[in-house]
Amino acid sequence: MxxxxxxxxxxxxxxxxxxxxxxxxxxxxxxxxxxxxxxxxxxxxxxxxxRDKYELVDYMFYNDITKELKVLLSHGMVIEAIKLLFTHVANERSMYRKLFDTEGQNNFQTIVMDQLSALFDVYVNAFDSHSLPDNPLITPSSICRYYAMGLTISIKNFLASPANATIDQCVNAYYYIVTHSIFDFLSKETTDEFPKV
Known part of the structure; x- marks a missing residue:
């Protein structure tokens, strides 16, 4: 070489x-x-x-996963991107499980959430934000952060799940969660108490 x-x-x-x-x-x-x-x-x-091992881990996640997700999402292949994410994590399950156990300022969960949030931000900002309610707390960035947190938690749940859980089950579980509101699971009496948006 x-x-x-x-x-x-x-x-x-x-x-x-x-x-x-x-x-x-x-x-x-x-x-x-x-x-x-x-x-x-x-x-x-x-x-x-x-700079340090944390920056190496950040770059590793970007190079191994986020970069590939960008390509799939740029072609509108959302389900395929989610499947690739879970597949890659499954292939290096032991390492990712250890990384998610790290705590402190530079923890791995924050690295994943930040990268996914930035990735989602590119695609959410491509849509008309005028359709959002007139509320300073509901912005494209806050929506991206919310869904990045959900996907990060789904990855952690997958890593904690039995080893026989399949990639398709993980993708289906994540898809089910993001396509249903919490209000779908609450009783009608409970949801009647919430203000209408």
Missing amino acids: KREEKRENLDLILIESFKELMTEYPFEKITVTLISEKAGILRPVFYSYF
Whole structure:
């Protein structure tokens, strides 16, 4: 491999090194030094690509999943995009389960939610926002955040589900939830108390 090609692929080599380390250690125990050693590079070289391991994880999720979702969504393939998302997560179930267990300021759940929200924002803003109610709390961005949270929680639920849950079941469950309102599940007496929008 030529030196230039190796340098271009070093970000991917660092990601693969991180993924290998995730099979051996909890996320909290993985350091930039460990990742660098696994990749066969000096620690300072790591910082030419990523600020820290959190930025590496953010880029990994974008490179492995979000980038692919963009392509499918740009062709109107929404169900296929959701299926790809769950399929990819299933293929690396153990790693994603560990990543979702991380807590703190840079937790993985926030990374996923931010990326999905930004992705949805592109497509929601493509529609006429004049059809939204005149309410400062109902904006394209707040709608994107709401649905990004729902999809992120669905991914976590999938990871916590029995291993025999199929991708199609996950997609169908998510589709069912996003196509039904909470009011579909409440009794008529309860919903009569809510103000009409």
